[in-house]
Amino acid sequence: MIHKVQKRSKRSKGKLAESRSYYLRYRYGDMITDKWKSLDCTTKEVAEEKAAKFRKEWEAEQAGILLPKQIREGAKKPLRQHLVEYLEDLQRRGKAGRRNHDKKVLRTRILRLLTECGWTYPAQVNPEAFIRWRSKQDDLSPKTLNHYRDAMSGFLNWLLRCERIAVNPLDKVDTVETRGREVRQRRSLTVDEIKRLLDVAPLYRKVSYLIALLTGLRHGEIAQLEWQDLVEIDGKPANIASVAKAIALGIASIPDDRKRDGL
Numbered sequence: 001m002i003h004k005v006q007k008r009s010k011r012s013k014g015k016l017a018e019s020r021s022y023y024l025r026y027r028y029g030d031m032i033t034d035k036w037k038s039l040d041c042t043t044k045e046v047a048e049e050k051a052a053k054f055r056k057e058w059e060a061e062q063a064g065i066l067l068p069k070q071i072r073e074g075a076k077k078p079l080r081q082h083l084v085e086y087l088e089d090l091q092r093r094g095k096a097g098r099r100n101h102d103k104k105v106l107r108t109r110i111l112r113l114l115t116e117c118g119w120t121y122p123a124q125v126n127p128e129a130f131i132r133w134r135s136k137q138d139d140l141s142p143k144t145l146n147h148y149r150d151a152m153s154g155f156l157n158w159l160l161r162c163e164r165i166a167v168n169p170l171d172k173v174d175t176v177e178t179r180g181r182e183v184r185q186r187r188s189l190t191v192d193e194i195k196r197l198l199d200v201a202p203l204y205r206k207v208s209y210l211i212a213l214l215t216g217l218r219h220g221e222i223a224q225l226e227w228q229d230l231v232e233i234d235g236k237p238a239n240i241a242s243v244a245k246a247i248a249l250g251i252a253s254i255p256d257d258r259k260r261d262g263l
């Protein structure tokens with residue numbers, strides 16, 4: 001083990017010069033190489049006191065008596081500050097969604113939980129408070145309640161990966177059962193509904209609606225389509241006009257049973 005308070009030396013313009021401040025040169029436990037820590041003081045007695053405190057904290061962390069310093073510092077920072085950094089990280093990683101929609105929704109949901117559950121610092125987050133909050137939300141569907149849990153849990157998992165908290169308090173909170181409790185039953189549009197939609201839609205949207213309705217492609221899949229994905233129609237190169245015409249004719253060719261039951 002190495003634990004020594006000293007000034008660092010470096011060569012500048014052919015001369016050896018010492019630093020003004022003292023450093024701790026240490027190698028504890030299983031460390032392979034020596035490490036240096038600036039003690040930010042020019043008095044050796046003060047530097048030795050700070051070095052002794054650093055060593056004591058390191059030994060307490062290794063023994064499990066004291067949480068790592070990064071977690072202790074994270075506990076002192078308000079959750080709203082952590083949230084700002086979390087959303088900025090989502091933005092940098094391209095996880096903010098189209099036009100930052102996902103980022104805005106997450107921010108709204110997490111801030112609501114922080115406010116209504118009374119959470120200001122990481123240590124205050126607990127499953128009991130969330131479960132009490134969830135039990136009072138009569139105006140939210142089971143699916144939406146699960147979205148709130150997932151939003152907060154995702155935020156806490158990010159704090160955990162960044163070593164700002166030791167555990168995710170909501171990790172073991174169960175989701176709400178959604179089967180048979182849907183507020184809105186999803187179904188296909190009927191032909192009559194499709195025609196009414198197309199009657200009021202502008203041309204540039206009408207083509208997109210028809211492509212989605214007749215191909216079953218999702219928004220992201222349609223956005224990835226290129227001209228090379230279109231095949232020739234009657235031996236002629238495909239273009240917007242020909243594609244729109246072919247799709248419009250497709251509506252008229254829908255079998256009667258599908259017209260009755262919806263697409």
